[in-house]
Amino acid sequence: MTYILLTKIHIVFDCVFVFTVFTGSSAVTPVFVQKGKDVTLDVMKDGFHEDDIVFWRFNTSSVIVRFLPGKEPVVTEVYTGRVEFPQKKYSVTLKNLQESDSGVYTAQLIGNEEQIVAEHKVTVQVSPVKLTVDSVSSSSDSCNLTVTCSTQDSDITSRVTCDTTTCHQEGGESSKVTTSGASLRLYLVNSTINCNHSNQVSWTKDTKETGQTCPLMTGKNKR
Template sequence: MSVFVILGLLVCIEAQASSAVTPVFVQKGKDVLLNVTTDVLKRITFVSWNFNKKVLVIFVPGTNSSVSDGYTGRIEFSEIKYSVKLKNLQKADSGVYTARVFGAEEQTTEYNVTVQDPVSPAGLTVDSVSNSSDSCNLTVTCSAQDSHISSTFTCDHQTCSQEGGERSEVTTSGASLHVYLMNDSIICNHSNQVSWTNNMTKIQHFCPQHAGSESLSAGISLCLVKTVMFSVGLIIMVSAVISVHIMEKLKKQK
């Protein structure tokens, strides 16, 4: 009876040693390395890697590892660490991968692998702008391929705020779409566990009141820098004069 048949009977038996399932997210077309996270036994009978309870790889000490039909060239198995490297993953490769190390006792490691597409570009559109002498209102739309969020921002000469705070939602593809305010910029971020894209716009481009505040702040900052530089220079000059005076006094005492 072949080794695969024997192993096929064994994997039908529930493992006595339980382990937590570790979630792993991989971008479509990429590779992933899965390690045996339990203590490696010294006296090994054999090691198996299974995908959704189907045999992928088996290894018996003293022989070469055997890869199941259909996975040749797509799996690299380490006969030292018992890890597997899965190559060029596709959506159909999502599922539970289980490593079982058999010896005096059985040790199990499980991964729940999810293969995801990279997210689509994030779009940010300014839908409307309303200006007055004291304030400015902007309504924007943060969008992805399958979803969008609208949000309103209000600015005066000093600060900006987002109506209702930061906004986010889960898209139909399971990604996250997020629009928020950061350092006088509106950010639209589209992300999932394997990739992200964003788009941004400066509020000053649409709100001259707030731009004036920024210019004033910049002017104050520049003035402060000049004042500090002048003060440092003055201290250096005074220190130099005092040093020369002390040296001349010491010479006269000699």
């Protein structure tokens, strides 16, 4: 009861307050979207009351839209022009999704009690990758390449060493999870350096043959 009273006080003074005390929650629904497409997020509840307040939030903090009793929906400035309202009450359509829009979208009901009425984990297709050779050093019997696999928000750097017949990657395959939750991998297959960016929706890839930059391998990896 104490938590509910405190929450109501915050409603009076600041309707943008981010609430952290809930009496219930819903299962997270995975949603996969192609880049540039729209997605509609529905609430998982019926039987709303006239004085209910509903917030849609992105990654638990950023408010997207506020539904207040007797008023038109209030869209946060950063989402202006990107939010539409389908026929179903309290549902929202987000337009032109980009990779940075990947994350968890939560609808929170504030009425007689506070509860989560929708939670969607949205994954947008990955951005292109670029594989670059940062430096090359060679001797009579070996060639050392420093290469970087990069996306718009992450990168991996690794070193590849070649002799006249084979190449190997120091430490083996390198990988990481990007800030948007995708997988970024940098690995070697025979004499081909591979840069791969993928998630559940799509993948992009860039490759380079070591023979393009390492004189010792010239002609060894032509197909």
